[in-house]
Amino acid sequence: MGQGARLGQALPLGLNPIREKLTDAVEGPRRQSPNDPHVVIADLSKTYELKDDSIESIRRVSFEVERGGFLSILGPSGCGKSTFLMILAGIIPASSGVVKIDSTPVIGPRRETSLVFQVPALFPWRSVLGNVLFPIEIFKGDLKRHHDKALALLDMTVLADFKDRLPEQLSGGMAQRVSLCRALITDPELLLMDEPFSALDALTRDEMTLELQHIWEKFRKTVVFVTHSIREAVFLSDRVIVFSPRPAVIGCDLRIDLPRPRKLEIQETAEFNRYCAEIRASIGVRSG
Amino acid sequence: MKPPTMSSHSPVTAYRHSRGVLIPCGVFLAIGVGWSLAVSAFKVPPLLLPGPMAVFRTIVEERELLFQAAASTLSEILLAIAIAVVTGFATAILVGISPLVRRTIFPYILATQVVPKVALAPILIAWFGIGMESRLILAFLISYFPMVINTLAGILGTSDAMLRYAQSLAASEWQILVKVRLPAAIPAILSGVKITAGVAVIGIVVGEFVATDSGLGKVIIDSSASMDTALTVAATLLIGTLGLALLGALELAERRIVYWQSGS
Numbered sequence: 001m002g003q004g005a006r007l008g009q010a011l012p013l014g015l016n017p018i019r020e021k022l023t024d025a026v027e028g029p030r031r032q033s034p035n036d037p038h039v040v041i042a043d044l045s046k047t048y049e050l051k052d053d054s055i056e057s058i059r060r061v062s063f064e065v066e067r068g069g070f071l072s073i074l075g076p077s078g079c080g081k082s083t084f085l086m087i088l089a090g091i092i093p094a095s096s097g098v099v100k101i102d103s104t105p106v107i108g109p110r111r112e113t114s115l116v117f118q119v120p121a122l123f124p125w126r127s128v129l130g131n132v133l134f135p136i137e138i139f140k141g142d143l144k145r146h147h148d149k150a151l152a153l154l155d156m157t158v159l160a161d162f163k164d165r166l167p168e169q170l171s172g173g174m175a176q177r178v179s180l181c182r183a184l185i186t187d188p189e190l191l192l193m194d195e196p197f198s199a200l201d202a203l204t205r206d207e208m209t210l211e212l213q214h215i216w217e218k219f220r221k222t223v224v225f226v227t228h229s230i231r232e233a234v235f236l237s238d239r240v241i242v243f244s245p246r247p248a249v250i251g252c253d254l255r256i257d258l259p260r261p262r263k264l265e266i267q268e269t270a271e272f273n274r275y276c277a278e279i280r281a282s283i284g285v286r287s288g
Numbered sequence: 289m290k291p292p293t294m295s296s297h298s299p300v301t302a303y304r305h306s307r308g309v310l311i312p313c314g315v316f317l318a319i320g321v322g323w324s325l326a327v328s329a330f331k332v333p334p335l336l337l338p339g340p341m342a343v344f345r346t347i348v349e350e351r352e353l354l355f356q357a358a359a360s361t362l363s364e365i366l367l368a369i370a371i372a373v374v375t376g377f378a379t380a381i382l383v384g385i386s387p388l389v390r391r392t393i394f395p396y397i398l399a400t401q402v403v404p405k406v407a408l409a410p411i412l413i414a415w416f417g418i419g420m421e422s423r424l425i426l427a428f429l430i431s432y433f434p435m436v437i438n439t440l441a442g443i444l445g446t447s448d449a450m451l452r453y454a455q456s457l458a459a460s461e462w463q464i465l466v467k468v469r470l471p472a473a474i475p476a477i478l479s480g481v482k483i484t485a486g487v488a489v490i491g492i493v494v495g496e497f498v499a500t501d502s503g504l505g506k507v508i509i510d511s512s513a514s515m516d517t518a519l520t521v522a523a524t525l526l527i528g529t530l531g532l533a534l535l536g537a538l539e540l541a542e543r544r545i546v547y548w549q550s551g552s
Contacts, residue, residue, distance in 0.1 A: 089456055109458035121449030124548045125471045137467065138457045166548050 036103060037064035038190065038222045039088065044097035046083055057083050059247035060097065068220045072233035074279065075243030075251075081226045084248065085194050088224060089115045101190060111139060114183035118195040120175040122167035128154065129163040132182045139186065146185060153181040156218075157211065173204035177211070184219070193225045197232065206264055209235060217261060234275045235262060242282050252282035338518040343525065346518040353507065358526050361492060361503040364420060365534070368427035368488040373481055375428075376435025383436070384443045385465060397436065405429040405491075409498045422499040427491025431484040438480025442473025475549060478542045485538055489531045504530075 046058040057080035065071050075081045086092040088099055090109045099106040101113065114135075122131045132150040136143055154160045157177040167175060176196055183191060196212075197205045213236060216223055227233050233240045234256055242252040256275055258266060266272050320340045326332070327339040334342060347354060379397070382389045409426055416422040446469045454468050496505020504523045511519035 091452065091455055109456050111458065113456075115453070115456040117449060117453060119449045121447060121453050123450065123468070123471065125474070134467075135457050138454070138459045138463055168548065 038067040038069075038102065039065035039224070040098075040100040040103075041065075041088075042098050042100070044084075044087065044099060045095050046080065046087060046092070047095045056247040058087075059249050061243075061248065061250060062097075063241065063250065063253065065222060065224060066238075067222055069238045070216055070223045070225065070236055072225045072227055072237040072240045073243060074227060074230060074233045074240055074283075075248060076245050076283065077228060079243045079245050080248040081243050082194050084243070085115075085192050085224065085226050088190075089113055089192050091115075111186060112189040114186060114188035114191050116176075116179055116183045116191065116193040116196045118198055120167075120179035122170075122175055122178055124167050127164050127166060128159060128170070128178050131167065131178055132185055135182055135186045150181065150185055153184055154178075156215070157181055171204075172200050173208055176200065176208060180212070180215070184215070188221060191221045191223045193223065195226055195228065198228065205232075210264065212236065213261060230276050230279050231267060234258075234272060234279070235264075235267065240275075240279060242279055252279060254278060254282075335515055335517055338521060342518050343521045346516075347522045347526075350519060350522065354504075354522060354526060357502065357504045357507045357523065358530060361496065361505070361527070362530055364423055364492045364495075364503065365427070365485075365488050365530070368424050368431060368492055369481075369485050371424065371428050372431040372435050372484050372488060376432050376480070376484065377439050377477070379432075379436045380439035380443065381465075383440055384469075385461065397433070400429075401433055406494055409494065413499055418499040418501050420499075420502075423492050423495030423503075426495040426498075427488045430491040431488040434483040434487060435480045438483065439473065439477050442476025442480075443469040445476065446472045475542075475546050478538070478545065482535060482538050482542075485534050486531065489527070489534065493527055 041064070042062050044058060044061045045056075048055040048057060061084070073081045073084065083092060087094050088101075088106065090106045090113070101110065122128075123134065126134065129147075129150055132153065133143060133146060136146045151160065151163065154163055157180060159174060159177055159181070162170065162174065167178070170178065176199075180196070197208050200208060209232060216236075225233070225236060237256050240252075240254045240256060241250055242254075243249070244251040254275065258272065258275075324339050324341070327337060338346075383394050383397075384390075405426065408429065409422075412422045412425055416425060443465070450468055450472065451464065454464050459467070492503070493505045493508075496503040497509055500506045500509050504527050507523040508520050511517070511523065
């Protein structure tokens with residue numbers, strides 16, 4: 001099942017220095033097949049057929065996602081970026097084109113992919129711990145073995161004291177942390193995040209952004225992060241792809257070369273703001 | 289955690305607690321006094337409406353008859369509820385998981401709702417005789433449908449966000465039903481049980497009016513035939529009390545079962 005409990009066991013450390021030397025867009029930290037990108041999106045289109053109308057949501061999008069990288073997809077509301085993520089997750093079928101993960105075409109949800117939604121939608125009748133262990137139950141995994149792992153994840157997200165609480169007793173930020181834990185419990189190769197922080201207040205959002213960066217540095221999973229916040233995207237990502245308004249085509253594909261780990265103060269630097277300005281220009285939003 | 293213990297001793301909560309008991313008791317007394325005053329002030333003949341004391345006296349005098357009748361009525365009500373809840377639940381699951389059943393059988397279940405089932409009572413007697421079977425079937429016919437509809441609304445009303453999440457884990461339909469839809473539907477199912485219980489009381493009592501061989505309904509029919517109005521009123525009050533006790537018990541059970549909803 002490939003979901004061995006390897007909490008805390010990220011990539012072999014020796015690879016990280018190599019990674020920093022590489023700046024080429026396609027190359028990245030290597031694990032298995034050195035030259036294969038983790039995700040390949042080829043000529044992907046999505047059109048919703050309605051009764052007497054059709055809405056073209058995504059038009060012939062192609063790109064590759066490097067293994068262990070943090071990629072953000074940015075775009076105006078309703079541009080199809082969420083739809084795109086659902087196609088990557090195998091929940092929505094593409095109209096044409098193909099998504100390959102580890103060279104295998106995506107035809108449905110995969111256990112090696114975890115999805116974090118904008119609304120956590122925790123199960124209100126389950127405790128925090130019960131919610132985190134839910135995927136293991138669905139995968140018919142060993143609950144006892146994953147119990148400690150769940151506790152470790154909750155500990156990492158400062159939720160250990162809340163493990164027996166019910167979701168209704170949690171704040172929005174805490175609920176989203178729980179949903180991050182339940183996404184990580186299956187030890188996914190690919191983490192897809194659909195505007196996970198957009199329902200949170202600004203301060204919580206900053207906090208969660210730092211926490212996500214920390215988690216990503218620790219596990220080095222490939223992350224595809226959908227957002228409509230330019231600053232969030234620049235802060236978190238190695239690479240930002242901007243989708244145009246519907247039908248979505250790639251408007252800009254930008255590599256973010258800021259040193260890590262990034263602190264919130266980096267947002268005040270000229271370099272950071274140059275990236276933001278470049279992205280804003282590609283979307284066509286004037287600052288004045 | 290200290291606060292709960294402290295607050296239960298605080299004067300404010302003590303006041304609130306006592307209010308929760310005092311007000312209903314006060315209303316109960318006021319109704320009794322109002323009834324008593326109305327009967328004496330308007331000189332209502334006891335044949336039409338006896339005063340509360342007369343009714344109370346009758347309850348004490350006829351306690352054996354009333355107790356037996358109430359026991360019979362209550363057991364039939366409970367049996368009717370059990371049958372309606374089990375079959376209604378099963379129907380809802382079938383309709384919920386099978387589009388075929390939803391298309392072929394469900395419309396007929398809906399159609400039966402248009403027929404006033406009390407009107408079927410004479411036919412039921414002709415078919416099943418004067419006895420428990422007729423009453424149970426009548427009560428079942430009335431109380432089955434609310435159970436089906438509420439359960440169905442519950443399992444089909446699961447939030448899209450939860451379903452989508454389960455879907456992203458490639459959960460099977462069965463897993464989604466058992467681990468997501470059903471737990472999410474528990475509040476709706478329990479309100480179905482409450483409605484079912486309420487109408488099962490009506491079904492059994494109306495059944496006892498027609499198939500008069502036992503129960504409080506028979507006491508009502510017999511006593512009104514012999515113009516023993518006090519006994520009629522006593523039996524009626526007992527039916528009301530039974531119904532209230534039943535709903536109260538279900539309400540308590542609901543609060544324990546649906547522990548994740550703190551409302552009220």
